[in-house]
Amino acid sequence: MDLTYTEEEESFRAGLRDWLADVLPALPAGPAPDDWPGRRAYDTGWQRMLYDAGYGEVHWDAAPTLRLIFLEETEKAGAPYVGANFVGLLHAGPTIAAEGTPEQRARWLPPVLRGDEVWCQGFSEPDAGSDLASLRTRAWRDGDCYVVSGSKIWTSHAEVADWCELLVRTTPVSAEVPKHRGITWLALPMDAAGITVRPLRTLAGSTEFAEVILDEVRVPVANRVGAEDDGWRVSMVTLSFERGTAFVGEVVACRRLLGELAGEARANGRWDDAALRRRLGRLSAEFTALWRLTQWNVSEARRTGGVPGTGGSVFKLRYSHARQELYDAAADVLGPGALDLERPWTLERLSALSYTIAAGTSQIQRNIVAERVLGLPKGR
Amino acid sequence: MEGRFGRDALRAAVEAPALDRELWRALGDAGFFALCVPEDAGGVGLGLPEAVLAFEEAGRVLLPGPAVATFLAAGDVEGAAAGETVVTAVEGELVPWLEEADVVRGDTDGAVPVRSVDPLTPLHRVPDAPNTSHDPHDPHDPYTPHDPHAPRTSAHVASLLRAAEQLGSATRTCESAVEHARTREQFGGPVGRFQAVQHLCADMLVRAELARVAVYAAAVTGDRLAAAGARLLADDAAVRNARDCLQVHGGMGFTWESDVHLHLKRAWVRAGLGAGARQAEEDLAAAL
Numbered sequence: 001m002d003l004t005y006t007e008e009e010e011s012f013r014a015g016l017r018d019w020l021a022d023v024l025p026a027l028p029a030g031p032a033p034d035d036w037p038g039r040r041a042y043d044t045g046w047q048r049m050l051y052d053a054g055y056g057e058v059h060w061d062a063a064p065t066l067r068l069i070f071l072e073e074t075e076k077a078g079a080p081y082v083g084a085n086f087v088g089l090l091h092a093g094p095t096i097a098a099e100g101t102p103e104q105r106a107r108w109l110p111p112v113l114r115g116d117e118v119w120c121q122g123f124s125e126p127d128a129g130s131d132l133a134s135l136r137t138r139a140w141r142d143g144d145c146y147v148v149s150g151s152k153i154w155t156s157h158a159e160v161a162d163w164c165e166l167l168v169r170t171t172p173v174s175a176e177v178p179k180h181r182g183i184t185w186l187a188l189p190m191d192a193a194g195i196t197v198r199p200l201r202t203l204a205g206s207t208e209f210a211e212v213i214l215d216e217v218r219v220p221v222a223n224r225v226g227a228e229d230d231g232w233r234v235s236m237v238t239l240s241f242e243r244g245t246a247f248v249g250e251v252v253a254c255r256r257l258l259g260e261l262a263g264e265a266r267a268n269g270r271w272d273d274a275a276l277r278r279r280l281g282r283l284s285a286e287f288t289a290l291w292r293l294t295q296w297n298v299s300e301a302r303r304t305g306g307v308p309g310t311g312g313s314v315f316k317l318r319y320s321h322a323r324q325e326l327y328d329a330a331a332d333v334l335g336p337g338a339l340d341l342e343r344p345w346t347l348e349r350l351s352a353l354s355y356t357i358a359a360g361t362s363q364i365q366r367n368i369v370a371e372r373v374l375g376l377p378k379g380r
Numbered sequence: 381m382e383g384r385f386g387r388d389a390l391r392a393a394v395e396a397p398a399l400d401r402e403l404w405r406a407l408g409d410a411g412f413f414a415l416c417v418p419e420d421a422g423g424v425g426l427g428l429p430e431a432v433l434a435f436e437e438a439g440r441v442l443l444p445g446p447a448v449a450t451f452l453a454a455g456d457v458e459g460a461a462a463g464e465t466v467v468t469a470v471e472g473e474l475v476p477w478l479e480e481a482d483v484v485r486g487d488t489d490g491a492v493p494v495r496s497v498d499p500l501t502p503l504h505r506v507p508d509a510p511n512t513s514h515d516p517h518d519p520h521d522p523y524t525p526h527d528p529h530a531p532r533t534s535a536h537v538a539s540l541l542r543a544a545e546q547l548g549s550a551t552r553t554c555e556s557a558v559e560h561a562r563t564r565e566q567f568g569g570p571v572g573r574f575q576a577v578q579h580l581c582a583d584m585l586v587r588a589e590l591a592r593v594a595v596y597a598a599a600v601t602g603d604r605l606a607a608a609g610a611r612l613l614a615d616d617a618a619v620r621n622a623r624d625c626l627q628v629h630g631g632m633g634f635t636w637e638s639d640v641h642l643h644l645k646r647a648w649v650r651a652g653l654g655a656g657a658r659q660a661e662e663d664l665a666a667a668l
């Protein structure tokens with residue numbers, strides 16, 4: 001594990017710091033949590049600023065260390081979160097970068113980097129959650145289009161997305177074709193005829209995700225990433241980005257939050273509680289280690305051609321639980337204030353309840369670790 | 381209890397949170413609030429062990445309203461036993477249902493509204509209420525260490541009744557997780573056949589049953605330290621079972637439509653009322 005930085009990397013860091021110190025104070029306050037058009041505008045506006053300043057492509061940069069420096073510095077400075085750009089920047093984009101044709105890269109990547117287009121993810125279905133490969137949304141060929149019918153669920157940001165990374169079944173399951181075959185990865189334009197988006201309300205009260213009904217939606221064959229029926233392999237590339245690298249910026253955010261918690265505890269007297277102090281101390285060690293793990297995973301990914309490996313499951317498993325514990329500790333610091341939705345952290349504590357479910361549940365991550373990392377026999 | 385406040389009533393209440401006075405009177409008619417009021421004073425004349433069972437049911441159905449405070453007031457506040465008068469109390473730094481209640485026990489000077497995490501429990505906060513969680517020897521504190529046999533105070537009973545509600549909730553979320561694990565199919569069969577899911581459910585049952593014996597025993601003995609221990613175990617069971625129930629439900633568990641979050645949010649609120657868990661831990665530690 002190499003933790004030293006080159007001169008070039010250090011000067012990148014210094015330049016970024018200066019730029020952030022310049023622009024962040026002038027940034028307007030973010031929109032209300034449930035104002036999705038407002039959030040889209042805010043998040044894409046921030047991406048545009050990054051792009052104009054020359055940081056737009058940092059997520060695809062050949063040197064992963066620069067990307068880590070970028071995440072570290074932006075989070076430390078309290079810069080806006082990727083938000084609505086999450087799918088486009090952190091997993092649909094990287095998938096297209098790794099698996100797309102030159103034409104596809106030229107069509108889809110620049111608008112993501114400029115903050116012009118927002119992506120969502122249409123993988124899960126009502127009957128295909130953990131068992132993603134059992135998905136049933138059908139697609140059949142009609143000339144130079146696929147015609148797609150079915151339904152997707154839990155599609156985050158579907159209301160404000162321009163594109164959806166969509167998994168469909170192009171060849172039905174049969175005695176010869178197992179469920180993992182016959183799946184295809186498509187880029188679905190969200191304004192196509194036949195798409196109905198029905199917002200679903202989360203336990204945090206917001207309509208962050210939606211049900212997406214597809215009724216004979218026509219998608220050009222040219223929108224297929226990877227070969228027909230080879231979408232399962234492409235989706236594994238997407239998931240390895242999603243689990244392996246998409247959350248790493250948040251680890252830095254957690255370390256910042258810990259500092260804020262300690263400040264609040266000192267101010268309100270809870271710091272006198274030795275058990276709480278010890279708990280915060282332990283969490284600090286935990287998030288520092290998770291950051292190290294991130295650095296390790298990213299440098300490993302460089303060896304495997306930029307696609308993160310199963311180390312992502314180890315990270316995601318530990319990170320999602322640690323983050324929930326962090327908000328539990330925050331609740332302890334706030335005391336009765338933790339029951340007040342106006343206080344910072346209360347809403348975040350609710351949102352964090354999804355971390356052990358979204359992007360593959362903790363149980364599924366444990367299965368992956370057991371089978372693919374530890375080499376145990378396939379479980380029941 | 382389920383007949384008076386079933387799932388439809390619960391969901392209707394979530395969409396339009398308000399104190400249901402009709403339900404309150406119905407509970408009064410059924411003798412819920414007067415369970416421990418002596419018969420010669422017009423009550424049912426039962427003891428704490430029976431009250432604990434009733435509150436367990438209230439916790440199970442997520443009965444909204446300041447049931448514990450009204451129950452404790454049944455002997456001396458006119459109309460409380462009948463469910464005509466709704467009574468709430470300052471519980472530590474928090475006051476539930478302050479605006480809706482007819483009678484408030486405790487000093488609510490400077491109370492400010494809180495945007496409550498639980499859609500079914502409006503809250504106010506009394507910022508400079510004596511903070512019982514810092515000094516276990518505080519004379520205002522209902523738990524006095526080293527004297528487990530001092531006469532019961534109402535705060536002690538309130539804490540035990542809330543523990544009973546937590547127990548009811550923990551039992552319900554365990555059942556709900558098991559139901560879902562039996563019926564939700566992935567990978568060609570119910571998800572309950574996976575060891576990972578079985579272990580979540582097994583842990584939930586263990587937590588609920590441990591809390592159950594602690595709550596029942598504290599009710600029978602009336603011992604303060606037993607009540608402190610029961611409260612710790614019941615809070616833990618309610619909060620952690622709700623979280624595991626959410627986990628077993630997958631994406632469905634993260635929705636507003638599902639009842640899981642209502643259990644979790646109420647469990648958080650109950651755990652935040654009265655003298656904190658810290659106090660219970662300190663008392664138990666001081667008695668070692």
Ligand SMILES: Cc1cc2nc3c(=O)[nH]c(=O)nc-3n(C[C@H](O)[C@H](O)[C@H](O)COP(=O)(O)OP(=O)(O)OC[C@H]3O[C@@H](n4cnc5c(N)ncnc54)[C@H](O)[C@@H]3O)c2cc1C
Pocket residue numbers: 120121122123124128129130131153154155156157209354357358359360361362363364367380564566567571574575576577627628629630631632634
């Ligand atoms: C906030 C949020 C945002 C989301 N955003 C998106 C999105 O944008 N796009 C998208 O496509 N999806 C999204 N999802 C969906 C998410 O990926 C699924 O919820 C997740 O994969 C679990 O599927 P499920 O909900 O059907 O649960 P189920 O698969 O039904 O799981 C139920 C329970 O069974 C367990 N289980 C299932 N199979 C096994 C097994 N083999 N071994 C052990 N235990 C098992 C699970 O761990 C869980 O505890 C989102 C989910 C959430 C909560």
